[in-house]
Amino acid sequence: MNENTIKIIGNEMVKYLNNFQMSKLNEVLYKTIDLDYSDNISNKDYLDRFLSAKKLEGISNKTLINYERYILKMYDSVKKDIRIIDANDIRKFLTDYQTKTNCINSSMENIRCSLASFFSWLEREDYILKSPIKKIHKIKSDIKIKEIYSDEAIEKLRNTCDNERDLAIIDLLISSGIRVSELVHINISDLNFDNCSCKVFGKGNKEREVYFDAKTKLHIQEYLNSRNDDESALFIGNIKPHKRLGTRAVEMMLNKLANKVELNDVYPHKFRRTLATKAIDKGMPIEQVQKLLGHTKIDTTLHYAQVSQSNVKISHRKYIC
DSSP states (O other): OOHHHHHHHHHHHTTTOOHHHHHHHHHHHHHHTTOOOOOOOOHHHHHHHHHHHHHHTTOOHHHHHHHHHHHHHHHHHHOSOGGGOOHHHHHHHHHHHHHHHOOOHHHHHHHHHHHHHHHHHHHHTTSSSSOGGGGSOOOOOOOOOOOOOOHHHHHHHHHHOOSHHHHHHHHHHHHHOOOHHHHTTOBGGGEETTTTEEEEEOGGGOEEEEEOOHHHHHHHHHHHHHOOSOOOBSSBOSSTTOOBOOHHHHHHHHHHHHHHHTOOSOOHHHHHHHHHHHHHHTTOOHHHHHHHHTOSSHHHHHHHOOOOHHHHHHHHHHHTO
16 A cells, blocks of 8 residues: 555545544544645644645735635634534634624625635645535625716716815716725836726736826816826825825715715725716627726626616617517
C-alpha cells in the first residue's frame, strides 16, 4: 500500500463517510504504511491560507474583510476542528446568529455564501473531502422593488449644487453608472474627452472603460479649469489641502444636497441602479448593460435593473393585445 492507494480508497469511501470519519480513516491508513500524517494545522491557519488565496485571485479588500468576519463568528460559535464541522453545525450557527442579530434573509444569504466559498476552497485544496455547505440551500428573501431617482429628483439635486465639483460628480454618477468607489479613484489622466470616456478600476481591480454624456464633459472641464493645484485625482476637497475625495465625503455631500431639497434615500449607488433601469427600459440589450456596469454575471445586472410598470403595460398592448 502507498499514498496513491490511500487516495483511491478515500475516493471510494467519501460517499459513505463524513469528514471526521474520513480524517480518522486517513490517519489509520497512513500509520499502517508507516508514513507521517500531518494533523497539526489550526483553524486559524486554514483561514489565513484561504484569505491569502482569495487575495491573490484579486478579491476586493471589502469582501476579504467580510469573509474573515463571518468565518471567525462561525469558529466562535461551533468551536470544532474545521475538518469535522458538518451541515448541522453550520445550520445551528446561522439560525442562532439570525435570532441574536435579527438579520434579514438577504444578509444571512451573504453569510452563507461567504462560508460556502470557504468550505468549497477547503474541498478543492483537499483539506476536507466534502463541503458541508452543499447540504444547505440558498436562503430565500423577499424581492423588493428598489426605488430609482426620478428626473425631477435628479434636477433638484443638480440645481442645489453651489459649485462645479458637486455638479460634475452628480452628472458623472448618473451618466456613467460607475460605483462611488470607482469614482473617487479616477485620476485626471484617466479621462478621454475626445470620446467622452473614462478608465476605471472596478471590483477585483478589473479595468474597464465607461462613458459619460456631453453635459458631464462640459461640467468636468469647467471644474478642472477652476482648480489651481497639482493633485492628480479628478475629485478633491474644496478646502486645503485639497486631497482626493473619499467615498464618505461623496455620501456626505449628497446628503447635504438632499436635505436642502427635502429628498429622502439619496445615496451614490442609487444613481447606478437608476442608469441600469432606464437603459433596459429604453431597450438597451442586457448584455451591453452588463458590460457598462462591469458585472461578471448577468444575474447581477438583472438584480440591479428594473423595468417600469408603465413599459410593461405598453409592451403588453404591443405584443399581446
